[in-house]
Amino acid sequence: MRVLSRFKASTIRRWLLAVGAAAVDPAGVLVCAVLLWLGTAGLCIAMLLVSREDAYHQAIQVGRNLTLVLERDIVRSVELYDLSLRAVAEGAANPSVMSLPKELRNQVLFERPTTARYLGPITVYGPDGTVQACSIETSIRRTHRPDVRWFITQAEKTDAGLYVSAPYASRTAGGKIVLALGRQITSPDGKFAGVVVGRLSIDYFRELLDGLSVGKQGGMAVIETNGILLTRLPYNRNDVGKDFSHSPVFVRFMKDGAGSFVGTATIDGVRRLYVYRHIHGLPFVVGVAPALSEVYAGWRWRASWVALLMALFTVALAAGAWSLMSELRRRQVARAQLQRMARRDALTGLENRGTFDEVSRREFLRAKRNGTPLSLLFIDIDNFKAYNDHYGHQAGDYVIKRVASRIASRVFRPGDHVARYGGEEFVVVLPETDAGSAVLIAEEIRLAIYELDIKHVKSQYGRVTISIGAASSGEPDTVDEAALIKAADMATYDAKSTGRNRVCWHTASNGLNADEHIKNTEPGDQAHP
Structure with a gap:
């Protein structure tokens, strides 16, 4: 009997909360105003x-x-x-x-x-x-x-x-x-x-x-x-x-x-x-x-x-309802902007680090539950500190925004996620994508940035380039999302240490630092798994 009473009380409380939430919505205010008028x-x-x-x-x-x-x-x-x-x-x-x-x-x-x-x-x-x-x-x-x-x-x-x-x-x-x-x-x-x-x-x-x-x-x-x-x-x-x-x-x-x-x-x-x-x-x-x-x-x-x-x-009710609805819309927009700011990077508009952590955790659990692959791309702009020092921070911000926009343009599926990891680093979460497909997407992104042809006198290539590390949940050592991120990060490190402007991907047989098992691409060529 007590359990039933608690269930009823909980149901009523949820119902009241739902009604209250609807009442403070612009549409709810309009409905309440119409009902009051009627x-x-x-x-x-x-x-x-x-x-x-x-x-x-x-x-x-x-x-x-x-x-x-x-x-x-x-x-x-x-x-x-x-x-x-x-x-x-x-x-x-x-x-x-x-x-x-x-x-x-x-x-x-x-x-x-x-x-x-x-x-x-x-x-x-x-x-x-x-x-x-x-x-x-x-x-x-x-x-x-x-x-x-x-x-x-x-x-x-x-x-x-x-x-x-x-x-x-x-x-x-x-x-x-x-x-x-x-x-x-x-x-x-x-x-x-x-x-x-x-x-x-x-x-x-x-x-x-x-x-x-x-x-x-x-x-x-x-x-x-x-x-x-x-x-x-x-x-x-x-x-x-x-x-x-x-x-x-x-x-x-x-x-x-x-x-x-x-x-x-x-x-x-x-x-x-x-x-x-x-x-x-x-x-x-x-x-x-x-x-x-x-x-x-x-x-x-x-x-x-x-x-x-x-x-x-x-007239008074209409004016009051309109004013209240306008204020609620303004607050909704402000709340949405705050929520967007909380989940999005202010400079690039991509998902921020916090959102990425939430998404990567959720997608890894889903992939594990469904038995589907999950791939991760870790992207770093080559020689960015030297670019910033030479061209200035405003130019650096411009490069970050251009690179972010070009990365996002090469990720098409609704379920994929692109985030700014921090500074000049970006990550791409690719659900239901194996290592081979992930490398192909990474290569498309690398070429897209290369073709931007943004001048960079401090780079060996004379333009802005990126290095990409790829990893997949299909490997035995990527037991959780943290391991997957670490694997992609190490692959990016290997791409930078082997000449930059390339894609490297991780395999379990080499651990995280064995160069002989890290595949790479030449500056103008596509990578193949």
């Missing part, structure tokens, strides 16, 4: 969507509250008036009351009727439509009304409920638009005995809506269940009494007793959020309809600020 943008979008939904539901709640206020006011006013109509209907159904003298009869009939600004006089009609009594005598202009719609409807009713007419222009009210509110008068024996009628001015509904507000483009309306408009906000007298029973909005109104939906008004074409309620016990529907543009006005303002802040955040 996360922030997603959060802002989610907040805006929630805020938009809240604005919608808040508008619905406000609409419901307004419809409830309208319903309660209308129900209360109509109920008060209806109580008066009932009282008059009860008195008119009593023969004793109706047989009283006119003044006394009227006093008994209209003792309790409610009087208000928008309530008209109450009139009692007999079964034949003849006016029998009125709360205000001066309002009686026609004494016979058997042909009007509200009388006919009341006479044909089978129930004793309140009757509400469609809006009409009342002659007795000076042409004002009113609603007729009526109740049947039923005799003690259950027969139709007439109608009690009062009127309610449409101005009541208009003033009721005028006291409320749902925005500049919003609207409110009171409409009968048959589709006849009683009033709306904003008010237009020409709209009162119009039939909207075929309007899509009204059709939606009639689906349920209360609800909300989004629709386009038939009157002005404005898209609104409709919240409606059927008034219980009355043939009225009240609707509140704020314009969608105003419902989301506050949300749009917040969304604009969020968008602006998001844009500023995006």
Whole structure:
């Protein structure tokens, strides 16, 4: 269990280190910046969507509250008036009351009727439509009304409920638009005995809506269940009494007793959020309809600020990410340069001594493991101290760079390595290369330097030349990389002691100093193993 826990902890630690290393990489910074932006943008979008939904539901709640206020006011006013109509209907159904003298009869009939600004006089009609009594005598202009719609409807009713007419222009009210509110008068024996009628001015509904507000483009309306408009906000007298029973909005109104939906008004074409309620016990529907543009006005303002802040955040994030990526790139370049400097020679650009030691050790172990040959060339510039003393150190540096470049140009394979061993000495590591092939490569390098024809008055050849020693891991005495390097170094020493500008290679039969077994080449000839 402990081992498993340690393994898990080690795995998590390695994973965290890998994530941390990726995060401080320019590409990682870019990915993190993009993820941060996407996360922030997603959060802002989610907040805006929630805020938009809240604005919608808040508008619905406000609409419901307004419809409830309208319903309660209308129900209360109509109920008060209806109580008066009932009282008059009860008195008119009593023969004793109706047989009283006119003044006394009227006093008994209209003792309790409610009087208000928008309530008209109450009139009692007999079964034949003849006016029998009125709360205000001066309002009686026609004494016979058997042909009007509200009388006919009341006479044909089978129930004793309140009757509400469609809006009409009342002659007795000076042409004002009113609603007729009526109740049947039923005799003690259950027969139709007439109608009690009062009127309610449409101005009541208009003033009721005028006291409320749902925005500049919003609207409110009171409409009968048959589709006849009683009033709306904003008010237009020409709209009162119009039939909207075929309007899509009204059709939606009639689906349920209360609800909300989004629709386009038939009157002005404005898209609104409709919240409606059927008034219980009355043939009225009240609707509140704020314009969608105003419902989301506050949300749009917040969304604009969020968008602006998001844009500023995006610019800041992009600038910060770019600056950080630039700095990380600069550091990566600097680190790469330091690593290159740590592994490369500053003057020639070849691998340095430390890198050579690492490579030679690795390649020797690989050759031993795979059973393949490994060859090493040790190169030394002939009479370099004399060249330096005669031509100066700058010229010496120039020669070192030219020689290094020409050596590198003759080593083609990706797995081969060329390094500056120190001063005017160079080494070439040739994996999977036997002694014969190594000598051929060495000879190509020697000739390439010879053909540079760099003047050297202190040399017996009159130009810059090199001596090369070669050794291979295939010999019994090259048991490790140190022995291989020593063998190639001694072969180079032999090349110098036998005339310079030549290639010598090491064989185990002669040890490291037996001249008779060190092959060499003449100055202009190729060496052969």
